[in-house]
Amino acid sequence: MTSFTLNGAPVEVDLPADTPLLWILRDELRMTGTKYGCGVAQCGACTVLFNGQAFRSCQLPLSVLQDADVLTIEGLSGGRGISPVQQAWIDHQVAQCGYCQSGQIMQATWLLQQNPDPSDEDIDRAMSGNLCRCGTYPRIRDAIRSAAQYMRDARDG
Amino acid sequence: MGKARTIARRTFIAGSAAIAGGVIFGTYVARKPHTNPLLADLDEGEATFNPWIRISGERVTLIAPHADVGQGTASMQAALIAEEMDLAWGEFEVEFGQPDAAYYNTATADEVVPFVSHDNSFAARTVRGLAGSVVKIAGVMVTGGSSSVPDSFNKLRLAGAVARETLKLAAARQAGLAAGDLETRAGAVVFPDGAVVPYTELAVAASEVEPVADVALRDPSEWRLLGKDMLRLDTRGKSTGQQQFGIDLHIDGMQHAAVRTNPRQGGSLLSFDADAAMLMPGVDKVLAISNGFAVIANNTWNAFRAVNAVSAEWGEAPYPANMPDHWAAVSAAFTDEHLDKEWRHDGDVPQALAAGEPVLAEYRAPYVAHQPLEPLNAIVRVNPGSVEVWSGHQMPRFLQEAVAEVAGIEADDVIFYNQFTGGSFGHRLELAYVVQATEIALQKPGTAIKLTYTREEDFAHDYPRQIGMARGAGTVANGKVTSYDLQVANVSAITSQMGRLGQPVPGPDGQIAAGAWNLPYTIPNFRMRAYRVPELAPTSSWRSVGASTQGFFADCFLDELIHAAGADPLEERLRLIERRESRQVLEAVAEMSGWGSDPGTGRGRGVAFVDSFGVPTAEVVEVSQTPRGITIDKVFVAADVGTVVDPVNFDNQVKGAVIWGLGHAMNCEITYADGKAQQSNYHAHPAMRMHQCPEIEVRGLELATKIRGIGEPPVPPAAPALANAIFAATGQRLREMPFNKFVKFA
Secondary structure (H helix, E strand, O other), rough: EEEEEEOEEEEEEEEOOOHHHHHHHHHHHOOOOOOOOOOOOOOOOOOOOOOOOOEEEOEEEHHHHHOOOEEEEHEEEEOOOOHHHHHHHHOOOOOOOOHHHHHHHHHHHHHHHOOOOOOHHHHHHOOOOOOOOOOOHHHHHHHHHHHHHHHHHHHOO | OOOEEOOOOHHHHHHOOHOOOOOOOOOOOOOOOOOOOHHHHOOOOOEEEOOOOEEEOOOOEEEEOOOOOOOOHHHHHHHHHHHHHHHOOOOOEEEEOOHHHHOOOOOHHHHHHHOOOOOOHHHHHHHHHHHHHHHHHHOOOOOOOHHHHHHHHHHHHHHHHHHHHHHHHHHHHOOOOOOHHOOOEEEEEEOOOOEEHHHHHOOOOHHOOOOOOEEEEOOHHHOOOOOOOOOOOOOOHHHOOOOOHHOOOHHHHHHOEEEEEEEOOOOEEEEEEEHHHHOOOOOEEEEEEEOOEEEEEOOOOHHHHHHHHHEEEEEEOOOOHHHHHHHHHHHOOOOOEEEEEEEEOOOOOHHHHHHHOOEEEEEEEOOOOOOOOOOEEEEEEEEEEEEEEOOOOOHHHHHHHHHHHOOOHHHEEEEEEEOOOOOOOOOOOHHHHHHHHHHHHOOOOOOOEEEEOHHHHHHHHOOOOOEEEEEEEEEOOEEEEEEEEEEEEEEEEHHHHHHHOOOOOOOOHHHHHHOOOOOEEEEOOOEEEEEEEEOOOOOOOOOOHHHHHHHHHEEEEEEEEHHHHHOOHHHHHHHHOOOHHHHHHHEEEEHHHHOOOOOOOOOEEEEEEEEEOOOEEEEEEEEEEEEOEEEEEEEEEEEEEOOOOOOOHHHHHHHHHHHHHHHHHHHHOOOOOEEEOOOOOOOOOOOOOOOHHOOEEEEEOOOOOOOOOOOOOOOOHHHHHHHHHHHHHHOOOOEEOOHHHHHOOO
């Protein structure tokens, strides 16, 4: 039995130790906002925050999850409507098919936690591991800039 | 606007207890041969006006039969109905509906006839009409060919208008007023005294009035929704992780499956050894399916792991095992024997070429994968006498037939619940994954089986874009292009794809010529010939289909000739075009990009123009040479679609299509060794990532009288505009994709 914190709540999971967090979330806990895209950390669709770091959940076996703190797209707002990053994603209508966007939003959330005012180069560097087959990159860039502004406004206001 | 005559049909409702209290006005499309599928499941107190609208006491439900593969068709279809029906945006539910012949697609027929899309001659209209009749009678329900908007534009607005007028009439009769005294607003009928009665309260009353037979569509100047920025209905769900895709569905008692079929596509399974897999955690069963095997397990991960633990011996590929033989087959197809059609011959090309010193060039386009980010998946449950399927697919009627054939039942007994998909780009036109899920489910009757492809299985069976080559020859004189000869040899993706559906495709394949033969250029000597390469690896429609390769061949070769003539690439293209709308898209990108100004040292601008799916589209790409490699700085796009339904989604689709076109031209190919695709995951087929993504500026023109779709047309000009820009910046002419084999990108 492995115990960890998921979106602020304790969970216990009893599965083989090599089961990736991705499939624990999707099949065991039926939280499907985190997506399977490639299984080998090439697409970023399964990105979650693992102990505060953006991580590909397909690469996190259950064996490293004991006492960990995991945040997924479902817990991003902490139950308070939606987060500034999500609001920016809506305002810019980023999504086309939307399948990669949970991972993009989690990656962008982590970026803005590290760097509240990222340059274009910072954005490119942080986001280039997250593949979008529909080509929403220009809107992702715009949404990240807006989200940074929303977060500054909230802090300053 | 045009007034659509409709024919009243009350016959459906006569005396049927099953629909007591409901109302049906089958007045939606003139000469409509199909009945309304919504009648079958209508509950008491519900009304349906046509196959797209159902009203109950609680809600208004709109049916959006075109599959939403990320391009926003669900919202678009709803907006067309809501505009005329005066529904408040989002104050309704949207369903994909059940497959039915009533949802035939008439717009795709435009692309199968041998006339340029803008040709409105009598002959062109007649042949298009005949093709449309065939589509209507066959009940083809397909999402593809950028046809959702053209197919829906009049049909769904008309559906909304019929519903609005009929609801008004019902309300008027109740109140002893004339329908003309009433208005509609935000999902309700508004009376002269200001009283507001929601449509949901009028569903039953509407059954007591004669249906409205004639409705006029509103003038665009009156539109509340269309033509204005919309918030797509799926935006919030897709920004919060709440949007459910097929892969996210859970059915009670469901088991999980993974498959492995012969990576030499179409080859057989000789033997397999599942002993090790059977001992693995959660594994229930390992079983043979067509050309491969499947694992049934208690979750996806266990199924994936076990399928990798099965060893197998595979038969040979039914196509050349290695890449050089594929190219040799393409190269050998430029013969009379393989001539599919000479699509155009203006002037006398052989004489013109013989008289001058022709510029010669050979171009190549590789196989490229679709690989949408949601891996293929389907849930199938076999019940006594019926089969249920939950998946995302662009051709539901074909899906029903394929499943029925495997299950040994009638197609109408296949119940299909279409799902939002995480992209498609043509991938969800294939049926192997659904057939495989059915084969597995047949061995577990009563249990829902969810098949999920591993990414590696998906790459191995992508059915990529057609491989092809082109040979160009042309002459120039006095600063002008004087002759242009383009010979294209491609495998026929359409024949390959439709063949897997059991559908023969008679006659020449227009997609071998699309994007090349219909160039709007008036060149004294102009010839375009299409050669059909005998089938090699199986291929299928890839976003923009034939034009994705021919656009590159045709435009880049023209660019070579223009440079040989010493003319300006944009000015010479403009000089050669007579059609006003096509000139205007070129003029638009010239203005947007500041064409003619100095791009700066180490920088270059390229222009390309391709007309596909009836949409003339021009793009200008700006590149820089940097110490890290070539960067794409900026792209300017202009396209004429007649009417832009939603400017926000239009902009998003155009940018996505440009990125699709650029990213694959730069970085991607599928190659075969030992009969197997050598690219197994995104590391080997990355397309575009954010660090390579340029700024893109988009302009939608509204010139043509016929509305067009935008999902595909911006793809074909992207590759040639980039190649032409790299030539302008570096002097290096790129004649083969992917370009990263020849130049380094930053």
